[in-house]
Amino acid sequence: MTDSAPRFSWRSIVLPVYLPTLVFSLGEGAMIPIVPLVATERGASLALAGLIAAMLMVGELAGDLPAGWLVARIGERNAMIGAALLAVIGVLVAIVSPTLPALGTGVFLLGLATAVFGLARHAFLTSYVPVRTRARALSTLGGVFRAGWAVGPFVAAAIIAWTGSSETVFWVLVAACFGVVLARIGTGVGLLAAIRVSRTVVLPLWSVSIGMPAEQAALVIGVSGTIDFALFYASGQIMDRFGRLWSAIPGLLGMAVGHIALAFTHDLPSNALWFTGIAVWLGLANGITSGIIMTLGADLAPRQNPAPFLGAFRMIGDTGGAGAPLMIAAVTSIASIMAANVVVGALGILGAAILWRWIPRYVPHRRR
Template sequence: MSARPEPAGAGDVLRRFGPMIYGPTVLFALGEGAVIPLIPVIAAQLGADVATAALVAAALVVGQLCGNIPAGWAVARFGERVTMAAAGTISLAGLAGMLLAPSLGVFAASVFLIGFCAAAFGLARHSFMATRVPLSFRARALSLLGGSFRLGMFVGPFIAAALLALFDDEHATIWFFAACLVATVLLVLLGPDPETQLAAEAAGNGSSADAEDTGEAVTGAIPTQERVGVFRTMWRHRVVLSRLGLAAASLSAVRSARQVVLPLWGVSIGLDAQTIALVVGISGAIDFALFYASGQVMDRFGRLWAALPAMILMGAGFLALAFTHDTTQAAMWFALFSAVLGVANGLSSGILLTLGADAAPPADPAPFLGSWRTLTDAGGAVAPLVVSGVAAVSSLAIATGVMGVVGFVGAAAFIRWVPRFVPRR
């Protein structure tokens, strides 16, 4: 009996396909991260008041939320590479609209279009990783994907600050995003296509689509089983989406709440802008530093070992912070719990991508992932509205406590549903 060939190791796969898997993500996120902080500023220049500028900035999230399901259809129909190239090209049209917008409405529509394309871009790479990366290091690979995005969003604002200092024009960041998009599209179109390479290797090795599922990388095209479409996929997988998907949405909600609560908390306790930026920046740096550790934990010990500590830490951090607003050392507690929330968010890096890949049907993951990402993005979009609404009728401390409760409820949901839908293998 002949010995079975050993699968390629994690390092080998990531070295070979890293430029095509992670490079486009970093470029897209760098440009997006540079533009996002200045969207309200440009909107104000076009005549928006504070509330309207906030709505224009929210158009990016709304576009991403609306784009997930069509992106699932596009990836299933045309493939990851074509979808990514199309998303990058259409995003250039959105940037042109931002640059030349004669009115606030055109500018907001352009921001929405970029968010829509960002959803297609992200889902295409997520779908590729879900089907081609071996299960044994899927979490590490997807944590690196999440870390690539975080790197771009972390560094992007610093690039924007440098561009503003150099050109004294907010539109310089839009030109920078355009350059990143051109490089991204060229890399996707002219670089080695991982799908083609893997298919060629599969043909050379004589692999079959009917081979036993061993958890190793899918070396070739996704098996062409029946493709049932986006909405039938949503209905077919309604059980996992309504249970594990809602648990994932709760994690997305507390993550999003962190980005809103921390700056508002600093303002409410009387800190200056520089101190708030420093504290939030340190929290973000801690978050970014832990992204690969999350993947290691998930691959070695299971998905729950990353999701559960992250949710408990975020829930406890928000609840504890809620009781410190009127203390004499409020600034110290703010810095401490900002760091705690950064650790919690870092520990959950890649968990939403990984759970979505685990739960997706292997033969045709894109429609499912479109629904999955719609749920998680909806959680992230609703959280700031909840914080704003509760703070308006009561106080910021109570709103922060509410998000802490959401964290603990989400932790309970992960305990209940992860073992059922993502068993250890």
């Protein structure tokens, strides 16, 4: 009699369990040792600073039972994403209001997030890993937490030495939490959203940089937007008939190639003509990705309660979209607008590679 149970692979739990745990715990390991120092800088006595630091464990204790209910209700994956978002909120509370109550509240919220995050990973391994390897899997999980806490203080020390500010370290946890949300397919979605927004920023800047008259530039950008709009239904047809990859990958690669090509036309005598052609190309490439982020979110969301997952998934896209203009401005100020286009194109190629790897390979079954 053969064993029909699927074979367990350690590799199958590295990305969904161990990597997010390492990133989250590294952010915590950087921030938590700095909390008493920040508290004293804000005027706390040593006793009060110790109390504020202890709010992490108070938050964990308060969150243990609700975490079990939450994980059972929305699932391990959604709970992990929600915990990362709660940790971000806690850090922002501690940073935005430079008071001791805000610091204590932020650390307490981080404790709640830690309880949910830890239980979600624990519950997943308990149900997924075979009994014969359960102890090794869970001890490795504990080791990954410890690794993050071991490396975190060194990261904190380097950041304090570089910036001269203790509170700057708090942003490490924010970055780590976004890293947990953005794992796997979310990274590709964030990059897709970033390159789509980049087009709306780069084209006007480029027209100014090459000295194109404003009315001519507006006309070209309007034509590009019209082509983009005209393809929204065709994009849905492509995804429904051939699969999500056939919208995401050509669109991302098309936008990446367009941005990189534009970078080499700035000083050409025919730069206005090149700008017009590439603007039209970017509208075409962006048009065939219409609805892809919402569609992928709907594909991946749990059927029973999709709202928490979709909220986090939409935030991924919005994060990429919000970060793109800042990145373009930074690269343009440091180097040039040509360099910014090359960076955008490189990110588009990276996003296409990630989505090629992680988008599910299937076409929805047609009704007969």
